[in-house]
Amino acid sequence: MKPSESTARRVAVLEIRLRIERAAVRAHSLACKPERPATNPNGADSYFPYILGLVDPADFQETYGYVRLARHVYKKSSDILHGRSSLISASPIILDEWKVVVEYLESLLDGIESGGDGASVTEV
Template sequence: MKIDVASRRRIEIFELRLRIELATVKAYDRVCQPESPLLYINDVSGRLSLVIGLVPHEEIMEAVGLVRLAKHVYSRSSDILHGRSSMVDAPGVIIDEWRTIVERLEIIVGAQQPADSV
């Protein structure tokens, strides 16, 4: 079965949103070192701020900018996926930019994706 371009992009948007959620869990685990793992993902936007605690002092401003960008990507991707946006599809160039942001986030939290992921 062949997937059309628009559907493929929505899948990519969903994947990026999920990767942000997983990165927040990893950041939470590394910063808070809880006795029990998170059983569900909530307050993704708030938990993204924990990423700042994972960088050296001299990289804090860059991390703050990255967290802001990741929050934007998460919010916009959610709007697209939940139909709250007039943009029901995102151009490939935007998805590529979002992917770069998510990859930078994953590097900081130590949750890099395998090379053969989507």
């Protein structure tokens, strides 16, 4: 049985939220190089500042904007998934916008992990 369109969009919201959480934890690992994997009961929100510590000062403003957007997406996705919003599922347009934010963060971290400064992320 194929899920309804609404269910498919809710699953997409969950996927976006998980990708944001992974990016935030990945940023913490890149910045701090901990011996053990990060575990934080406060969620990804507390790891977002590590992303800013990884970027070149010339890219700080743009990255700061994306981090703010990621925090917004993180909170809105939580509201949708936990039923705290009248928006039961996000529209395809909103999901596309949220995916751009996640792709920016992932691209930034990929660039940093490969030894660069993540400057190529503006191509997202």
